[in-house]
Amino acid sequence: MKQIQRLTRLVLLTKIHQQNRQTANKTRKNRKLFAPKAVLSFGARTVVSLKIATVPLLSLLVSSGLVSNAQATSSLKNHPSPYIAMHAADPVNWQLWNPKTLADAKQQNKLILLSSGYFSCHWCHVMQHEVYQNPQSASLLNQDFISIKIDRELHPLVDSQMIAFAKQHRGSAGWPQHLILTPDGKPFAAFTYLPNAALQTYLRNVNKVWKTQKSVVNFLANAAMPSPNKVLETWDAAKFQHALYEQLNASIDDFSGGLKGSNKFPKTPLLLTLIQQPNLPIELADWLQLTLQQMAQQHLFDHLYGGFYRYSVDPEWQEPHFEKMLYDNAQLLELYLRADLRWPDQGFAATADATLGYLRQQLYSPNLELYLGSQSAIDAAGNEGGDYLFRADELQQLLPDTLFNLVTESWLKRPPVFALGYHPKPTSTNWTQIKQALQKQRPLPRMAIDEKALISWNALLLSAFSQAAIWQAQHPEQQAFKNLQQAPKWGAQLVAQLLEISQSATIPRSLIFKDKKRTPLLQGNLEDFAYLWHGLNAWQKISQQPLDLLPLQQKIQPLLSEQGWQDPQSLALYPLQHWVVPQDATPSISALLGCNFGAFKIDQKDFYTNPLQYADYLQLSNCESAPILLQ
Structure with a gap:
């Protein structure tokens, strides 16, 4: 115990903590970013505490650079991910996430810095310009660490494990998310944004601890290795519903809508689950309507160009973080269509129509015949909010x-x-x-758009198109909403693309249009399979036209083992192997697959005590309507 306390004291430096707090107190409204050539954005949150952590990571990283303040030769150059490619000019000798770098890290016996971010993340770009491009910080990283950069949108499993580690061992997480790993790939420390002085002090002390107390660090990292999963609970729909409604009643903001907190996120998977409950308690139904009205009428919504921003940094929906994500807008499109069917004449259809118009006008790629992942929050000059x-x-x-x-x-x-x-x-x-x-x-906002078309997020949009077709069938004479009139046609176009992808030998995680052709980025993962399964089945149900989903089914079935769901993207911090996967900004993978594939085992300790993380599971009470698996 004394060794652990001593190690913690070495890393938890008061000076670093104070510097972090000062950085976090910088005002957003006066922030301007240097914008290198095109792809910048704002997103995510700032985290200020620094804690030593312990847990494992199975796989990692990259051969590192030499001590030099000159620009290191980067393996990121010309990478098809705009987020990864923009780091190619950093003096940090970034490496890619691949098996070879695991062996390199272990052979060189260097600590690993694993960094995760995404295209529309504000603090990711701030840290790049202020820290990664700083010669002193880069030299320190190149000398003592193997540094790896990942795009969280291409590696959602790795990123989710990084976030879970940070939340468990330091109490909070955000992007850019960093973990420090032992040379054999086991994480033991986590942090988000740090300014140069704080980062340099932090890295020196972590490296010193590693060199002088390796046995202690290895002990901590090994001790945090996830234990084999055990089925802890049985599925009880009534018990879960009672626990969820009870926690929700204690968490709702019945004045401004949404959940209580200093920031307001849409929490769309939760709202979609609730709006599909026919006997929703009246107080929750009233709160749900209030939330929908506030999100659509205040500043989370872009009233000029359509579409929803990622979240609001205040509790009244007044100050948005300006990035726009496909996964948010796809789910919110479905939500507002369902809302209009349940509570007509409240303006929900108009919100849905404007959201669909945004998606089609600004995120649709004619070359890919798919929808792109996100739009930046800053303009080409680095100004937050830009043309908005x-x-x-x-x-x-x-x-x-x-x-x-x-x-x-x-x-x-x-x-x-x-x-x-x-x-x-x-x-x-x-x-x-x-x-x-x-x-x-300003006919259109001049805000950069990520070039990746993520398969899982397009599948979420297909679910929304299915709901739009239902809405259109019930409003055949409605002429006011031009985009919703086109929804059945656009949905048919999207289903043709996604069905072809689902039947391919290897489902990609993402597609990008490069050199006049569609180029796949990485192998698809369980999220892609689950969202494709859900979206294609939703379209099959409303169109009453059978789709050949057997190839997709045959890809999914082997991923359910006695230990739970596994992921075909095997290079991760540790194997997935959970029966229950929590929801986040997107639906729970295991909840979407549960009815069809019989995964009703509960292996999360807080499943009934913190049900807001698993709200999608309320839908499992409707399994009788699930499609029949093919033989």
Whole structure:
């Protein structure tokens, strides 16, 4: 115990903690990013504590560079992932996630720095410009560590394990997420954004601890290795529903909607589960309607160009983080269509129509015939919010006096939240004219778009198209919503692409259009299989046209073993092997597959005590409507 305390003291430096707190207190509204050539964005949250951690990671990393402040030769150059490729110019000698680097790390007996981020992550880009491109920090990393960079969207299993490790062993997580691993790939420390001075001190002390107390570090890392999973509970639908509603009642914000907290995320898988419950308690139904109204009417929604932002950094939905993700907008499209069918005439269909319009106009790739993954939160000059924001003098110039007076009354009596000005929100009258005048000046926001089309996220959109077809069938005479009118046709186009992909010998994780052809990125994983299965079955049900899903079924079935679900992307921190996989911003893999593949075993200790993490499982009470597996 004394050894553990001594090790913890060495790493938990008061000075680092103070520097982290100072960094976290920087205001977002005055932040401007250096934008190297194109692909920048803001997203994710800042985390300020630094804790030593312990747990394992099965596989890792890369041969490292030499001590040098010059730009290291990078294996990231020309990588098809825009997020990975933008790090090729860093002086850090980044390496890729692959089996060869595991052997290199072990042979060189160096600690591993594993770094995960994504295209539309704000602090990922801040850390790149301020830290990774700093010669001193890069030299320290190249000298003492093997540094690996992964795109979390291409490696969701690895990233989810990194996040779980950080939450368990330091209490919080975010992006860019970093783990420090032993040379044989077992994590024992975690951190997110750190400024240069703090990072350099941290790395020196971690490396010193490794060199002087290897046995202690290895003991801690081995002790944190996940133990074999055991089935702890039996599935009880009534018990789970009671526990979920009880926890939800204690967590809801019945004033502003959403769940209590300083940030507000849509929590769409939870909301989709609730809206499909026919006997939802009245207080939860009222809260759900309030949440839908607040998300659509406040600043989480882009009232000018359509689509939802990732989340709001305040509890009132007033200050969005401006990145837009396909997985959010696909699920929210389905949610608002279901909401309009349940509670008509509340404007939910208009929100769905505008969301679908955004997806088709800005994320659809004609070359791939799929939808791209995300849109950045910053413009080419590195400004957060970019073309989504308008200064008061710009508004006065763009609008006639009568409309400007309305905007003044509605928006300009308060100082702007953002450095670039005001985020438009519908006025009580003449909003259509105001919107048209602003769009005439800026027809589309000039915000970079990730070039990857992720298969699982497109499958989520297919589920939404299935719901749009149901909505359209019940509103055949509705002419106001032009995008929803096209939804059955667009859905048919998407199902053709995804069905072909599902029948291929190897399902890719992602596709990108490069050198005038579709290029696959990595092998697909269990998430891709599960979301494809769910989306294709949803379309098959509403279209009443049988689809050949046997090839996909045959890929899924071998992944369920006596230990639970496994993932075909085998290179991970440790094997998946869980019967129950929690939901996050996207649905639970195991819940989506549970009815069809008989996975009703519960091996998560907090399944009934923290059911909000597993809300999708409420849908398992409807298994009688599940499609029959093919023989």
